[in-house]
Amino acid sequence: MLSFRKRAEAVMYEDKIDQIIDKYGNEKGMLIQLLLDIQHELNWIPKEAIKRISERLKIPYSQIFRVASFYTALSLKPIGRHLVRVCVGTACYIRGAPRILDSVENKLGIKPGETTSDSKFSLETVNCLGCCASGPVIEIDGKYFGKVNSAKVEKILSSCE
Numbered sequence: 001m002l003s004f005r006k007r008a009e010a011v012m013y014e015d016k017i018d019q020i021i022d023k024y025g026n027e028k029g030m031l032i033q034l035l036l037d038i039q040h041e042l043n044w045i046p047k048e049a050i051k052r053i054s055e056r057l058k059i060p061y062s063q064i065f066r067v068a069s070f071y072t073a074l075s076l077k078p079i080g081r082h083l084v085r086v087c088v089g090t091a092c093y094i095r096g097a098p099r100i101l102d103s104v105e106n107k108l109g110i111k112p113g114e115t116t117s118d119s120k121f122s123l124e125t126v127n128c129l130g131c132c133a134s135g136p137v138i139e140i141d142g143k144y145f146g147k148v149n150s151a152k153v154e155k156i157l158s159s160c161e
Contacts, residue, residue: 013042013046013048013049013052014048014052016038016041016042017038017048017049017052017053018052018056020034020037020038020041021034021052021053021056021057023037026057031053031059031064031067032067032071034053035053035064035067035068035074036073036074039074039075043078043079043080043081043119044075044076044077044078044079045068045074045075045076047076050064050065050068078115078119079115079122080115080116080119080120080121080122081119081120081121082120082121082122082140082141082160083121083122083124083140083141084104084108084121084122084123084124084138084139084140084157085123085124085125085126085129085138085139085140086100086101086104086112086123086124086125086126086136086138087125087126087127087128087129087131087135087136087137087138087139088101088125088126088127089126089127089128089129089132089135091132091133091135092129092132092135092136092137093136095135095136096136096149097135097136099149099150100136100138100148100149100150100153101125103150103153103154104123104138104153104157105123107153107154107157108121108123108157110122110123111123112124112125120160121157121160126139129144131144131146134146134147135147136148138153138156140156140157140160141160
């Protein structure tokens with residue numbers, strides 16, 4: 001039996017998910033954008049969302065899950081309001097990316113793939129952000145910061161708080 005809190009969350013999710021589904025109707029090729037919108041609204045894609053999309057749009061659950069689990073831009077587990085991505089590709093690595101990653105981990109108290117307990121930050125490493133000449137580089141919520149050092153990490157993360 002679901003707790004009252006879990007039931008309330010499920011109803012809240014269902015309402016938000018229905019609003020997003022209604023926005024697209026039964027448009028062909030809209031599944032990825034629909035999932036992105038749900039993630040933007042909820043900070044992740046819960047199983048309840050996949051089930052609801054499947055029911056409403058008559059798309060097999062397995063197909064939706066396959067899409068949601070394939071794209072790295074989509075997350076099947078809760079992510080923080082701010083996504084911090086540290087580039088550890090070759091150019092950034094030789095310019096000090098491991099030190100930058102250590103600084104971010106120490107400041108946030110999490111490792112890559114984790115989210116802070118207050119759901120404010122999630123941390124990921126990536127192999128390339130496409131700005132090798134500016135390395136080491138971190139990206140937060142789509143904003144890029146180049147030639148980062150440990151002192152800059154503190155300042156950049158504090159600006160998100």
